[in-house]
Amino acid sequence: xxxxxxxxxxxxxxxxxxxxxxxxxxxxxxxxxxxxxxxxxxxxxxxxxxxxxxxxxxxxxxxxxxxxxxxxxxxxxxxxxxxxxxxxxxxxxxxxxxxxxxxxxxxxxx
Amino acid sequence: xxxxxxxxxxxxxxxxxxxxxxxxxxxxxxxxxxxxxxxxxxxxxxxxxxxxxxxxxxxxxxxxxxxxxxxxxxxxxxxxxxxxxxxxxxxxxxxxxxxxxxxxxxxxxxxxxxxxxxxxxxxxxxxxxxxxxxxxxxxxxxxxxxxxxxxxxxxxxxxxxxxxxxxxxxxxxxxxxxxxxxxxxxxxxxxxxxxxxxxxxxxxxxxxxxxxxxxxxxxxxxxxxxxxxxxxxxxxxxxxxxxxxxxxxxxxxxxxxxxxxxxxxxxxxxxxxxxxxxxxxxxxxxxxxxxxxxxxxxxxxxxxxxxxxxxxxxxxxxxxxxxxxxxxxxxxxxxxxxxxxxx
Amino acid sequence: xxxxxxxxxxxxxxxxxxxxxxxxxxxxxxxxxxxxxxxxxxxxxxxxxxxxxxxxxxxxxxxxxxxxxxxxxxxxxxxxxxxxxxxxxxxxxxxxxxxxxxxxxxxxxxxxxxxxxxxxxxxxxxxxxxxxxxxxxxxxxxxxxxxxxxxxxxxxxxxxxxxxxxxxxxxxxxxxxxxxxxxxxxxxxxxxxxxxxxxxxxxxxxxxxxxxxxxxxxxxxxxxxxxxxxxxxxxxxxxxxxxxxxxxxxxxxxxxxxxxxxxxxxxxxxxxxxxxxxxxxxxxxxxxxxxxxxxxxxxxxxxxxxxxxxxxxxxxxxxxxxxxxxxxxxxxxxxxxxxxxxxxxxxxxxxxxxxxxxxxxxxxxxxxxxxxxxxxxxxxxxxxxxxxxxxxxxxxxxxxx
Numbered sequence: 017x018x019x020x021x022x023x024x025x026x027x028x029x030x031x032x033x034x035x036x037x038x039x040x041x042x043x044x045x046x047x048x049x050x051x052x053x054x055x056x057x058x059x060x061x062x063x064x065x066x067x068x069x070x071x072x073x074x075x076x077x078x079x080x081x082x083x084x085x086x087x088x089x090x091x092x093x094x095x096x097x098x099x100x101x102x103x104x105x106x107x108x109x110x111x112x113x114x115x116x117x118x119x120x121x122x123x124x125x126x
Numbered sequence: 127x128x129x130x131x132x133x134x135x136x137x138x139x140x141x142x143x144x145x146x147x148x149x150x151x152x153x154x155x156x157x158x159x160x161x162x163x164x165x166x167x168x169x170x171x172x173x174x175x176x177x178x179x180x181x182x183x184x185x186x187x188x189x190x191x192x193x194x195x196x197x198x199x200x201x202x203x204x205x206x207x208x209x210x211x212x213x214x215x216x217x218x219x220x221x222x223x224x225x226x227x228x229x230x231x232x233x234x235x236x237x238x239x240x241x242x243x244x245x246x247x248x249x250x251x252x253x254x255x256x257x258x259x260x261x262x263x264x265x266x267x268x269x270x271x272x273x274x275x276x277x278x279x280x281x282x283x284x285x286x287x288x289x290x291x292x293x294x295x296x297x298x299x300x301x302x303x304x305x306x307x308x309x310x311x312x313x314x315x316x317x318x319x320x321x322x323x324x325x326x327x328x329x330x331x332x333x334x335x336x337x338x339x340x341x342x343x344x345x346x347x348x349x350x351x352x353x354x355x356x357x358x359x360x361x362x363x364x365x366x367x368x369x370x371x372x373x374x375x376x377x378x379x380x381x382x383x384x385x386x387x388x389x390x391x392x393x394x395x396x397x398x399x400x401x402x403x404x405x406x407x408x409x410x411x412x413x414x415x416x417x418x419x420x421x422x423x424x425x426x427x428x429x430x431x432x433x434x435x436x437x438x439x440x441x442x443x444x445x446x447x448x449x450x451x452x453x454x455x456x457x458x459x460x461x462x463x464x465x466x467x468x469x
Numbered sequence: 470x471x472x473x474x475x476x477x478x479x480x481x482x483x484x485x486x487x488x489x490x491x492x493x494x495x496x497x498x499x500x501x502x503x504x505x506x507x508x509x510x511x512x513x514x515x516x517x518x519x520x521x522x523x524x525x526x527x528x529x530x531x532x533x534x535x536x537x538x539x540x541x542x543x544x545x546x547x548x549x550x551x552x553x554x555x556x557x558x559x560x561x562x563x564x565x566x567x568x569x570x571x572x573x574x575x576x577x578x579x580x581x582x583x584x585x586x587x588x589x590x591x592x593x594x595x596x597x598x599x600x601x602x603x604x605x606x607x608x609x610x611x612x613x614x615x616x617x618x619x620x621x622x623x624x625x626x627x628x629x630x631x632x633x634x635x636x637x638x639x640x641x642x643x644x645x646x647x648x649x650x651x652x653x654x655x656x657x658x659x660x661x662x663x664x665x666x667x668x669x670x671x672x673x674x675x676x677x678x679x680x681x682x683x684x685x686x687x688x689x690x691x692x693x694x695x696x697x698x699x700x701x702x703x704x705x706x707x708x709x710x711x712x713x714x715x716x717x718x719x720x721x722x723x724x725x726x727x728x729x730x731x732x733x734x735x736x737x738x739x740x741x742x743x744x745x746x747x748x749x750x751x752x753x754x755x756x757x758x759x760x761x762x763x764x765x766x767x768x769x770x771x772x773x774x775x776x777x778x779x780x781x782x783x784x785x786x787x788x789x790x791x792x793x794x795x796x797x798x799x800x801x802x803x804x805x806x807x808x809x810x811x812x813x814x815x816x817x818x819x820x821x822x823x824x825x826x827x828x829x830x831x832x833x834x835x836x837x838x839x840x841x842x843x844x845x846x847x848x849x850x851x852x853x854x855x856x857x858x859x860x861x862x863x864x865x866x867x868x869x870x
Contacts, residue, residue: 362606
């Protein structure tokens, strides 16, 4: 009986522990990919100060990686990669200036 | 087989607790807003974009100008090469892309715009300018899901007309032609339906100076348009330079006696004509600006869609003066501005 | 298989029986909460995993609940009946952008309402087309067919509306009571005929209430649950009155004639309240041509209601004051309805009253049918039923508002 109970409850436990796709916290990586859709994947990343973050455009069209702070605004052509090294801790939002709603965030920890 | 009630409850409680514990982690939840009030135009560069289940990021459009900056901005080229005969090869890099536009205070609209690397993200698009005889070379790229093109009003070969070649997402097209005739012209997207593509913001002014430049004056560009925000084939707002009532709330300052030249273009969809009326003063009106010796002296003119002209005037007396469409319905829906003339 | 010994889960220290423990408060509460807790956990899990990110098309809905016109000013009461917060950014009146003052700067939350004050020099008798534009450039429209100043609360307005209510509702009903002497002198057969008329009349009134209610319900946002209010009111009133009626007559076979008449009066009173709402509302919009024609039509329409009240108590001793009371119970609500409809209209409230009225009327029609012991199912009784409905229909044509 307990086995049956455990089996019933297991999916719930797993659901709670699984890493969700959309709304998880920042992903610890220094690479952002742009697919065919107008999104940055992953949307939120977390890196340490001094990390070189790269963006690669694997999509159908050109995009941009536009930060207001730090002042970094680069167009990124198809199959191109751009990079930036973050020297200060903080949370930095960026967008693609060509596509409203296509935005991302870099969380830089000390 | 019976279930021991107590053990069942214990197991369930434990399971629930595990689920809750496994789920508690610092997570960011955004608001449910998918649209915010646009900031007033004076701020210019920032607009909010919401994202469900995430954070809201300031829409970063570092190239955006306010209508006041747009008024007196002329783009002579991203790369200019002077030639021996005095003319120039002017290269412009133009990109078309979607952009959230503020069409009236607090009202945002999903628009399509033309941008250059340094200016853009707004409708009207950048005012391109060249001298008669220059070679204009447009490197045009489209990054919108819908195909677009650039059609120029001027004299040029058929395959530089931007009509039969539509540029898909990620595509590029080069237009090259000689800048002629001198005057004030316009450019816009020619993808069908043109009513849709033009009315969503894909338009701009092209000015070709005569070989002998015109007399020195304070020069301004004004494009008259309408915004059909609910897509029913009728305009809800009418503007000059993109935002309803903008110059009414931010008057344009002039001095008594200051010579003013306005390059005025009508790109209003869905209405047969638009008009321009100046208060307490008369102007010389040069239709299409293609003749230097032919003008009408009046205070009110009409323009059909695609028509344009040059207005020249100077104010004699100080004061506040309206300028607006004399189609008063348009004036009441946002196409009205103020000149503030100081001594 | 031998039963597993169940340890007692009782929280009370006393109580020897082990089987009592299975119904202890703790167990019951725990069993009740368990599915809810698990549901909460599942929902939390869903919010974590996230729903597929479809393209964001703003979904907004704004309802202009009330338009009040004062000289030089338009005041709108608006309610957010959509799923998202909404901000009104621009207002257009008759194709002109107008400045406006809004009750709150923050976006309007779900089901919240606020007031918009628009200075505007409207012209009396001419239409107004108002458009509200949200920050997402979505347009919501409201119309005033012919602009008139909205009556505000004053002795004059209250008096005028009361007069309307009296002319249209109270007086005709009281006049209808005067059929009592006639009814007292009738044989059983002929009486059944008049009772039939009563029932037919009541059935028509109930149907009329429901149809009018559905029409109103269609005109208000779905989120307010208009049809539900109507039907819930009707069902609730019906069941409540059934229960009350049974309770009142206890072991006897049915309600006394006086109780029956009182129920008729109550049902008609509720219906007349809703009628008063409609009349007051039309008055506030300037739509009522207070012509004699209208008053005459309503009078005839409502006089037959007086007949419906006295029919059940024919040949029963009833005091004059009691009769008067019944008549007022049926007729005065028209005045109350006119007051509310003219000064503080509320569609949801109107729907509740219409529903309750319909339910009450249906219940009393049923009660009368029972009291006549099937006499209304055939012969003069049945003829009366049909005739009663027809009379109401015909007189109703005279007063289409």
